[in-house]
Amino acid sequence: xxxxxxxxxxxxxxxxxxxxxxxxxxxxxxxxxxxxxxxxxxxxxxxxxxxxxxxxxxxxxxxxxxxxxxxxxxxxxxxxxxxxxxxxxxxxxxxxxxxxxxxxxxxxxxxxxxxxxxxxxxxxxxxxxxxxxxxxxxxxxxxxxxxxxxxxxxxxxxxxxxxxxxxxxxxxxxxxxxxxxxxxxxxxxxxxxxxxxxxxxxxxxxxxxxxxxxxxxxxxxxxxxxxxxxxxxxxxxxxxxxxxxxxxxxxxxxxxxxxxxxxxxxxxxxxxxxxxxxxxxxxxxxxxxxxxxxxxxxxxxxxxxxxxxxxxxxxxxxxxxxxxxxxxx
Numbered sequence: 030x031x032x033x034x035x036x037x038x039x040x041x042x043x044x045x046x047x048x049x050x051x052x053x054x055x056x057x058x059x060x061x062x063x064x065x066x067x068x069x070x071x072x073x074x075x076x077x078x079x080x081x082x083x084x085x086x087x088x089x090x091x092x093x094x095x096x097x098x099x100x101x102x103x104x105x106x107x108x109x110x111x112x113x114x115x116x117x118x119x120x121x122x123x124x125x126x127x128x129x130x131x132x133x134x135x136x137x138x139x140x141x142x143x144x145x146x147x148x149x150x151x152x153x154x155x156x157x158x159x160x161x162x163x164x165x166x167x168x169x170x171x172x173x174x175x176x177x178x179x180x181x182x183x184x185x186x187x188x189x190x191x192x193x194x195x196x197x198x199x200x201x202x203x204x205x206x207x208x209x210x211x212x213x214x215x216x217x218x219x220x221x222x223x224x225x226x227x228x229x230x231x232x233x234x235x236x237x238x239x240x241x242x243x244x245x246x247x248x249x250x251x252x253x254x255x256x257x258x259x260x261x262x263x264x265x266x267x268x269x270x271x272x273x274x275x276x277x278x279x280x281x282x283x284x285x286x287x288x289x290x291x292x293x294x295x296x297x298x299x300x301x302x303x304x305x306x307x308x309x310x311x312x313x314x315x316x317x318x319x320x321x322x323x324x325x326x327x328x329x330x331x332x333x334x335x336x337x338x339x340x341x342x343x344x345x346x347x348x349x350x351x352x353x354x355x356x357x358x
Contacts (some may be wrong), residue, residue, distance in 0.1 A: 030098045032211045032339055034091070038157060039092045039335035042150065043217060048257060049084030049165045053141045054092065062086050074296070081214055082157045095137060102130045102160075118167060133160055145256040148248050151215035154335075158211060160344055165343050169350045193297060194243070197352040199287040203307075204345050206283040210276040211338055217273045221259035223267035223331065229322040232271055240268035251290065277318065285310050291348070303348040311339040 041047055050056035050065075057065035057072055062085035065071050068339075072080050111125035136153040217223055226232035242263035254260060261269075265306055284307055291297050291304035314337035321330045 030094070030101060031157075032166050032336075033096050034083065034094045035154075035157045035161055035339050036332060036336045037091050037094055038154070039218075039333045040328075041087050043085070043331050044087060045257065046081075046084035046087040046151070047140060047145050049076040049081060049088035050080065051141065053138045056085050056089050090232050092137070094176065095134070098160075099130050101136060101335075102126055102164075110269075115170065119170065120171070122167055126160065126167065129156060129160050129163060133157060143252060144188055144251075144254065145220035146252075146254075147216060147221070147256060150210060150219035150256075154204070154218075155208075155212055158339060162342060162346055163340060165346055166350065169347060172288055193300075193352050196290045196297060196300075197349065199283075199290050200345065200349045200352055203284040203287040204349060206276075206280040207342060210273070210280040210340070213273045213276045214334070214338060215268075217269050219256070220245075220266060220269055222261070222269040222273075223321070224326055225263065225266035225270040226274070227322065227325070229249060229332065230317055232274070238267050238271070239264050240267045240271060241265040245269045245272075252332060276354035277315070281311060281315065284308075284341075287345075287348070291352070300348070300351050303344070305339070306344045307348050310337070310344040313337055314341050 037113060040086035041049075050062070052058060052075070055080050056070065057075060057080060059065045059071060060070065062080070062082055065080055065085065106123045108126040109118040109120055112118070112122055119341060131248050133153065133156045136149055136156060139149045140153050151315060168191055214251070226238075228234060241262065241317075244265040250260070259266070284358070286312075287305045288304040314334070317330055317334050317337045
């Protein structure tokens with residue numbers, strides 16, 4: 030459900046439906062766009078935002094899905110508290126998940142009421158993926174007999190533990206690089222900078238085009254501005270897009286090194302599968318990103334780019350979790 034909400038949120042953003050309902054939590058004061066469609070008075074209350082039924086439905090379906098996810102997480106937190114004596118789930122993790130989804134709801138509200146402010150839109154994406162990451166980590170942490178660790182003895186055990194410790198640190202660096210890259214991706218999308226470099230591997234037919242970094246990363250520009258369509262000049266958008274490409278190179282190098290550090294260590298042969306999963310997810314995401322530019326940024330590929338980032342995040346976390354045991358499986 031969380032994966033679907035994240036991808037659906039990207040689709041809403043990419044189809045310019047983020048303000049399909051200019052109020053929150055309803056839509057023109059109604060629970061559904063159907064009610065808004067049938068109420069001339071509700072539409073008259075927002076003369077600058079005429080009702081677009083298609084955009085309104087996309088926005089509200091996203092809100093319905095997010096609300097459902099929130100109820101699921103509240104239930105999970107309640108179950109974690111009720112079964113705390115069994116120690117099946119970390120109470121700290123359950124509360125962190127609950128706090129994150131509540132904060133995510135606040136960001137969802139501000140996305141609309143502050144009219145797509147890039148800082149809020151980017152934060153909404155980041156905390157959406159944080160929610161996904163916490164749910165995934167919770168699921169990975171649940172006890173299951175099939176995942177019982179088989180520990181080796183003697184020198185082999187010590188070698189495996191040392192190898193896993195080194196690989197874990199490299200994977201953590203990869204996760205940090207990926208997190209920064211995800212934030213850069215959100216900043217690129219929320220500032221409508223994806224199309225600023227319509228060619229590949231160059232940008233504007235240059236390896237280093239004219240950019241404006243001074244204006245590109247101003248996080249706060251005040252309230253009362255409608256950011257739909259973006260407010261930055263072209264050189265600032267080029268700077269954002271170019272930075273996102275550089276971030277992709279750094280994240281690729283860090284994640285490849287982490288995965289290969291596992292695959293090339295004989296003591297960690299049983300962890301090859303999650304390492305390969307990271308490389309596959311990374312290759313998929315790079316392919317989607319490059320194809321977006323080459324094919325002129327079609328909607329389905331742009332949406333898939335967010336899905337690919339989510340899958341890559343899950344793969345890296347799975348590798349980190351397995352390495353965190355510091356044992357050979």
